[in-house]
Amino acid sequence: MNNPAAPSGMAPGTPPVLQLRGIGKFFPGVIANKDVDLDVWPGEIHALLGENGAGKSTLMNVVTGIYQPEEGETILDGYGQTFTSPQDAIRAGIGMVHQHFKLVQAFTVAENIHLGWDEAPRLASPAVMEARTREISERFGFPVDPAARVCDLSAGEQQRVEILRVLARRARLLIMDEPTAVLTPEETGELFRALRAFRAQGNAVIIISHKLDEVMEISDRVSVLRGGRKVGTFRTVDCNPSMLAATMVGRDIVRRDMRARPEGAAPIAPQPIMQLRHVSVRDDRGVDTLRDVSLDLHGGEILGIAGVAGNGQRELTHVLTGLMARTSGEIVLDGSVVDRADPALFAHAGVGHIPEDRLRSALAPSLSITTNMALREYTVPPIGRHGLYDAGAAGMLAHDIADLAQVRIPDFGMPIRNLSGGNQQRLVARREIRIASRVLVAAYPARGLDIGAIATMLGYLTDLRDQGVAVVFISEDLEDLLNVSDRIGVMFHGRMMDVIDAENADIATIGMLMGGREPTDRQPGGPQ
Amino acid sequence: MATRAFQRLPTAPAGRILALRLVAIALSLCIIAGVLALSGHSPGMLAELILRSTLGSRFGLEDLMLFMCPLLLTGAAVTVCGTIGLWNIGAEGQFYAGAIAATGVALGLHGPVLIMLPLMTIAGILGGMAWITVPTLARAYAGVNEIITTLLLNFIASLLTYYLTTGPWRDRISGAQVSTQRLSVSIPEMWGIVHWGFPVAIVIVVGLALILSRTRWGYEIRIGGANPEAARYAGIPVRLRIISVMLLSGGLAGLAGMFEVAGTVHRLQGGMANNFGYLGIVVAVLARGSCLNVIPAALLMALILDSGIVMQTQQLSASVILAITGLILFMIAIGDELAHYRPVATKPAKGKAS
Structure with a gap:
């Protein structure tokens, strides 16, 4: 079953367009690929399915x-x-269209x-270039305006330009x-439609996706990768979405229940601290x-957010912390509607935010550790008084944060970028936990940490929960999500597919939701 | 033998930078001496003459301070703007605008010095601010690159000065070319020909350093310059901060123009900015973003300018002096870059040696 025969109707002896045999690719400390075999035949659309990473x-x-393997x-x-x-590769007829387009924005299509x-x-x-481009565009059936500047094009049009770039170079295997x-x-x-036409001419397509519906719709065969290895290749007609979802996420998940509250922990508050009502961006x-996300955040509860990265998690984080204005809908904080997207207002209301990309959005890399640690509290005493900034008090704060985060720092005056990524993450987490008296929004807080540090980070989250704070925990690691969350919301294409009870959550259901499928058998008591 | 490898550090320690700069200056002086010797001059004699007429005599020191005064302010103007990550290339134009505004007050109003001087100061600052207003708003609200807009306004300010000094404000008394008449009000002198603008400029630079490091506003400016995204994340109103910093920067350059008109030249003259605005950029680069460093940087720049004048009296052409200036700054830039590198000895050699 692992290598079903080539698509029928092919002359005997036709070799595959592409054969991979035992591909292994290693990065320091990471096995990105190991023992991967893959056959791609002429005239097929081959889907490559797998989670992030x-x-x-x-x-x-x-x-x-x-990369060289x-x-x-x-x-x-x-x-x-x-x-x-x-x-x-392109000379040999292999062209790739990347997720983030590699076009020169200021140049025309031609x-x-x-x-x-x-x-x-x-x-x-x-x-001349425009005439050539027009001819290419008509030949391959991707309409573009050769004289338009790329920066004026929509995402879909830019993608057509990328595809034409590859097709014009006589690609026989298109990777998307x-x-x-x-x-x-x-x-x-x-x-x-265009990909099917391309296939009909005897060419091949590899399409990387995590969207089950699309894989079912467009592909002839599916190969599923998990943890850098190929799990299997299947004929799409033999597959169904739930089986693919299970294959995609189905690893041994260690369920370690961290939901148990210690004595004296705050119970889940009946009234939500923050609410999103039909929020769209x-x-x-x-x-x-x-798209139309509604959520209730309760004190003393951890709400996990699952989903493949890029399905609206970033926007959700930004809306919850006042960094991004909603296009429609309502945000209610402590019973009153918040009209303005103002991160300072949210921070002062006790909303902490551990952002996804800490070095880019939560730190000023070239400034000192002390300066960075004061970022959330520079307006309040003892650091901020009468418009002044007390560097001494900021230094004390930095010491406190570093002690709690258990990061040893030789010199608080050195630029924070001299610290390792893991240490930066701990410091940011501790800085945000300090101000998170009501809500903590943690986006991928365990990313880039080793196992011990991940356990510490999850411990931070449960401690906050026990203090009555509403925690939003966004992660791509289902294991972590299932271990600490009380409820899990699954995002797909900007929508909150469902919010389910984590204790009884079924991995296959989450996998289906992550791939954009409504599960046929709904969990009892799941949707809010 | 240990094989030496070099590792580039993201930040260079200040001590290393200083040491390497001194080496760079010494090296460029050697090169200059060599070239001068080859072209038939006596480097030793020239050096002695330069030292005597700059640091080595009272007259030389006074001259140095007069040069430093505008450089301190324009250097501070560029440095402050750089703190929030923007380049004010227009200090030259703001310098002229400040000088024009101050001259306008001096020519148009008459009163006691105690009233006129503050009025001229305010006019000078406002003139500089007015000159940077359009680039500021364009930057803050439309994202227009401030380097271009501030630079282009320089030419307009310079030509406006020529127009005023040859047209409506020309000197009708003594008939001096491209100049207004001598202003009736001037900044009192403190020491020889050095006016009180010099100590005021020093106080302003020190004050700015304190403001940037010790106030909430300064903190927000530093965060905004180091990472605008982090500033937004912390809820800092970046746009308002950009406006305030750029206006402050323009005001500083305008004040430099007012000091020059009322303290040193005593007239508005075409070309009087003498590149002080552009040299402010050099001073700011030498100061590496620190306001306090503007003081030694301005001193070095003033020394170079002053030495240039001395050399011109020795039949060296003005372009030779420009080349010398360029060489020194070039060597300093190399020194700064080299300060980032640290030799790393490979391990086995280390083990045997110790």
Whole structure:
């Protein structure tokens, strides 16, 4: 079952377009890929399914020559190949469209298509390049405006330019990384039609996705990766979404119940501290990043948020902490509606925020540790009085935070970027926990920490819960989520698919919800 | 033998930077001496002359201080702006605007010095602020690059000065070219020809250093400059802070213009900014973002300027002096970069040696 035969209707002896044999790729301390075998035949759309960190993108980066594998071989049309750069790969007919487009924003579509293309005429006027682009666009059935600047295009149009860039270079194998993440449903439909037309000409497509419905709709075969290894390859017609979901997340999860409250812990408050009512957010490009989310945060409770990264978790975090204005809906904090997105207001109301990317958004890397530790309390005594900033008091605060975080710091005056990522994370967590008297929003707080540090971090969260704080814990690690959360909300494409009781949560159900499927058998008492 | 490798540190310790800068200056002086010797000058004699006419005599010291006064203020203007991560390239224009505004007050109003001087000071500051207002608002509300806008306004301010000094405000008494008449009010002198603007400039620079490190506003500016995203995360109104910092920066450069008009030149003259605005950028770069460092940086710059004038009296052309200035600054930049590197001895060699 692991290697079903090639799609029927092919001349006998036809080799696969791409064969991977025993691919292994290692990064310091991480096995990104190990023993991966994969066959991709001409005329098939092959889906690569897996959670974050399952090794999908790494594997494709190996195929396209961005990374060199430590083990294994790549065989194209029956011949072994080594790519040392993406240029080698595209010359051999393998092109990749990345999730984050690699286009020059200030250039026109025609200029982007011709950029770095060895078949581009040496001296070409804009008119010539645009005519060539128009011809390519018609030939492959991806309509674009050759004279438009890329920065003026929608995400869907930019993606078409990326695909044309690859197709113009005569790609026979098109690799697409999460192609529908930025598309509207109509654009997704157009893309799928075009991909089917591409397949009909005997070409192959590898599509990386975590969306079960799309995998079911577009692919001929599915390979599932988990923890850097391939779990199996299946004919899509033999699959169903729940079986794929179980295969995707189905590892041994150690259920370690951290929900038990110690003596004297605060009970779950009946009245919510913060409420989101039908909150939606639309970004600058007109994409709905948060769709009609309603949530109640209760003191003394940990609400876990599951979902594949990029499904609205960032926007949810920002709305909950006042960093992002909602487009519609209501935010209620302590019984009153908050109209303004003002992070200072939320912080003073006791909302702490451990952001996803601490170095970029929670710290000033070039400033001292002391300065960074004062970020949340510089306006209140003893640091802030009468518009002054007391550096001595800030130093004391930094010492306190470092002691609690158990980070040894030789010199509080040195730039905080000299500390390791793990230590920065601990300091930020402790700084935010100090001000989180009502709510703590923790986005991926365990990311980049070792096992011991993760346990400490989860302990911080349960301590806060026991003090009566409402904790929102966003993570991609189902094990951690199931261990500490009281309820788990699952996000998909900006929507809160469901909020279920963590104690009885079923991993397959969560997996289905993460992949955008409503489970047929609903959990009793799950939805709020 | 230990093989030496070099590791680049993200931050260089201040002591290393200082040491390497001294080495850089010494090296460039050697190169200059060599070139001068080859072209038939006597470096020893020149050096002695320069030392005697700058640091080594009272007249030289007075001259140095007069040079330092505007450099302190324009250097502080660029440094303050740099704290929030913006470049005020327009100190030259704001300098002119401040000088024009102060001259306007002096020419238009008559009264006792005790009233006129504060009025001229306020006018100078407001003039500088007015000149940076458009770039400020464009930056804060439309994200327009302040480097371009502030730079382009320099030319307008300079030409406006030429227009005023050859047109409506030209000197009708003594007939001096491209100049207004001598102003009736001037900043009193403190020591020889050094006016009170010099100590005031020092106090302002020290005060700015305190404001940046010891006030809530200064803290917010520093966070905003080091990481605007973190500033937003902390709820700092970044836009308002940008406006206040840029206006302050313009005001400082305008004040420099007022000091120059009322303390040193006593007239508004075409070209009187003498590149002090641009040299303020050099001072700020030398000061590496610290207000207190502006003082030694301005001293070094004033020394270079002053030495240039001495050398010009010795039949060295002005372009040679520019080249020398460039060489010194270039070597200092290399020294700063080298200060980031630290030799790392490989381990086995270390084990045997000890």
